Amino acid sequence: MSNTPTPAHKPVVALTLGDAAGIGPELIARLLSQPGITAEANIVLVGDAWLWQQGQATAKQAVVMQAVTSLAEVRGRADTRLPAFLATDTIQQAQVQRSQAQAACGTAVLQVLDLCMDGAKRGEVDAICFAPLNKQAMKLGGLKHEDELHHFAEYLGVTGYFCEFNTLGELWTARVSSHIPLKDAAAMLSKERIMDATRLIYTSLKASGNITPRVAVAAFNPHGGDGGVCGSEEIDIIEPAVAALRASGVPVDGPFPADTIFLKARDGQYQAIVTMYHDQGQIAIKLMGFSKGVTVQGGLPVPITTPAHGTAYDIAGKGMADVNATFNAFKIAQRMGAARLKPAA
Incomplete structure (x- = not known):
């Protein structure tokens, strides 16, 4: 008997492409090209279509996806062997200068993360794994907190301890x-x-x-x-x-x-x-x-993870990004998301 969970029992894990000027889109393309990546998770990638295409081109990978029009559609998919893709419109390609911290990139990152957290609030997302972002770009783009964790905590209404x-x-x-x-x-x-x-x-x-x-x-x-x-x-x-x-x-x-x-x-x-x-x-x-290494945002009502390294502007677009930390971040998000689905003992 197979131990692979059925679609209904897989946690919905939302992925994001991270800062458009960094290595995030390439990393997500490499991640979703891994054999068996959807075996234990119902994956939905949230991001701009042109940026996702660019990430695949940089990684020299072509990932077959199933288009969805909302996060609400993801959990009910009968077949989760393909990752879902929810296209957004947060930034234009002409606005992005690769390998630089820019306000437009920071604003886009915040919009996508907020969309994923909205899905978590509604019970449509069980965990979030985001590709590397840049704090300077986010602050230029409207981040009002010292870091993304404090933004997450306020957005999700956290009143207890978090770190x-x-x-x-x-x-x-x-x-x-x-x-x-x-x-x-x-x-x-x-x-x-x-x-x-x-x-x-x-x-x-x-x-x-x-x-x-x-x-x-x-x-x-x-x-x-x-x-x-x-x-x-x-x-x-x-x-x-x-x-x-x-x-x-x-x-x-x-x-x-x-x-x-x-x-x-x-x-x-x-x-x-x-x-x-x-x-x-x-x-x-x-x-x-x-x-x-992986960073886990602790104390939030939904698991949120990311690779511990940054946007690596120096190698962005060169096809050199190492996917190991992103893979590890995804697996932690998947395990913690699955734990949230289990009924309390």
Whole structure:
């Protein structure tokens, strides 16, 4: 008996082409050319037709699609072996100068992402995977937040804790503060934020298919504060947060010095690391596997993923883009989307 889910039981995963001046369209063409890519997901690509054609030409791939006129049509398709394509009209080819951050590209990205989130609000989309975007272009194009995650959270009405996860294979990382100046990172530390970040990455890992993840929490100061000699945040904030998490049943250890914590994860002791600020985790995980990493937008009502690398303007249009991270981002979106379809136990 086949284990392939029937069309009705496949999660609807919406894909986007990302920034029109970058490598996103090529990446999506390479992704949808992968054998068996639709086996466990009902895929709908949302984007401008000319840009999708350009992406296929750059990747030297021709992907057969089924046209749809709305996201509402996607779940009811009797045959999901072909990806669906929902054509939009957000940007003209003449507006795009390849390999440059432009307002028109940022505006188009926001329009497509908002369309996908509207579908998620209506229950038509179970997960979203977007190709790389450019924050400068998005801000030129109307983004009013520090990053796309905060835009997603406001658009979807999130009132609880949310944060970015960066993943590399079985290892996921969260951070207590993100896109802020380093001088402000200490002020963002609190017992509550550390607990929220830890609980969120723990439950999200379980939703992605890891049933028994173990979490490690990083220290903030060099050498973990050296008993208070090199900073007291560990004693005053981080250790109490870890103790409270353990008491609530979360399998968590720490704080560990940030310069050794990833060695423990590399050796398989932990599947998740909670860091205290952006580069504390980003440098390590990108060094361990830049071309494979994925960003998961944590704490949202719908799973949203993307490759952790950027638009790679330097190689846009050259047919050189590596699809590994995009494939990994899609597979996480597919698994988390499938988990949302399962009835509660």
